[in-house]
Amino acid sequence: MEGIVVIKCGGSTVDELSPDFFHSIAAMKKKGKHPIIVHGGGPAINNMLVQMQIKPEFVDGLRKTTADVLEAAELVLSGKVNKKIVSAFQPTQATAIGISGIDGDLIKASPINLETLGYVGKVEEINVRFLQQLIQNEFIPVIAPIAADINEGKLNINADVAAAAVARAIDAEELIFVTDVDGVLVKGQLAETLAVTEVNALVENGTIYGGMIPKVRAAADSLTGKLEKVTIANGNGKNTHEDGTLKGTTIIKKKAITS
Ligand SMILES: Nc1ncnc2c1ncn2[C@@H]1O[C@H](COP(=O)(O)OP(=O)(O)O)[C@@H](O)[C@H]1O
Ligand SMILES: CC(=O)N[C@@H](CCC(=O)OP(=O)(O)O)C(=O)O
Structure with a gap:
């Protein structure tokens, strides 16, 4: 299928997204x-954990997820944040459908x-056919990053990782991370442009x-198939150049050698 664009909305920015943002996706x-x-929904999960008197803990950007934390994460991601985004499409002409990775066996x-x-969790399998059916039926899928464990139970997936896995499995043309900074x-x-080797060095130092x-790791992993570049951009509504192209950091496999 042609023309698939995966847009990851960071929890850092979901509350700031303007009606224009949703109208532009509907227009697309x-x-x-x-x-x-x-x-995502990291900050909202943190707030919920504080209310539950649980201290949020992260290892290299991934949340340590006990059984209680998993329950809180699902409640916030699938219940609160997911429905907020779906509702934001109501004033547009598009119909969004909110699901998590456990619906329709979407993410295992x-x-x-x-x-x-x-x-x-790390993603093992994406139900591409289910996603294709949704998008062919005019829906805009809005996906919360909770997955089904291949054995039993559920797992918390970092939303960047989930977005990259979806983009790769469905052979998307574009992957855009919308966050609270202008890029890297x-x-x-x-x-403005970083090759995978440069990104690795910047993580290292x-x-x-x-x-x-x-x-950036998810971006690097998703640069296969049709996907030649991944963009990280600000969700503050000031992220386009005058010609409509997106401002931000573009991550590519390799930079062309110029002499
Ligand atoms: N080199 C960098 N450039 C920009 N932001 C960075 C950098 N290194 C770390 N960050 C942090 O990454 C954050 C974005 O990641 P995160 O908070 O997880 O957002 P999101 O919820 O959108 O996924 C920025 O707000 C910033 O604090
Ligand atoms: C395993 C893991 O880290 N899961 C994330 C899922 C949400 C997320 O990724 O939200 P952001 O996009 O706002 O960071 C978490 O629990 O915070």
């Missing part, structure tokens, strides 16, 4: 493209390391840290 659908939204995963991370900043300046790590 009307023009024959197929947007798919994958969302296995635990990364039960001892160090708890119920955090190096010494305070926006890096600590310039890229925390929540930006799963984003």
Whole structure:
């Protein structure tokens, strides 16, 4: 299928997204493209955990997920954030459908390391046919990153990882991470284009840290098939150039050698 665009909305920015953002995605659908939204909700999960008197803990940007944390994450992601995004499409001409990775066997995963991370999964399988049926039927899927464990139970998936896995499995043309910064900043300046080797070096030397790590790693892993570039951009509504192209950091496999 042509024209698939996966848009990951970070939890850092979901509350700030403007009506224009949702109208532009609806317009994209009307023009024959197929947007798919994958969302996060890290800050909202943190708030819920604080209310439950549980201290949020992360390892390289991935949340340590005990059974209680998993329950809170599902409640917040599938219940609150997912429905908020779906509702935001109501004033547009598009119809969004909210699902998580457990609906329609959309995302199957296995635990990364039960001892160090708890119920955090890595993606094993995506039900591409189910997604294709949704997008052919004019829906805009809005996906919460909770997956079915291939054995039993559920797993928490980092939303960047889930978005990249969806983009790769469905052979998307574009993957866009919408977040709360203009892109990857190096010494305070926006890096407009980065090759995978440069990204790895920036993680290694600590310039890229925390929540930006799963984003750039997921971007690097998804650069296969039709997908030639991944963009990280700000969701503050000021992220387009005058010609309508997206401002931000573009991650590509390799930079062309120029002499
Ligand atoms: N080099 C970097 N450039 C920009 N942001 C960075 C960098 N390294 C780490 N970050 C952090 O990554 C954050 C974005 O990741 P995260 O908070 O997980 O957002 P989201 O919820 O959108 O996934 C930024 O707000 C910033 O604090
Ligand atoms: C395993 C893991 O880290 N899961 C994430 C899922 C949500 C997410 O990724 O939200 P952001 O996009 O806002 O970071 C979490 O529990 O926070």
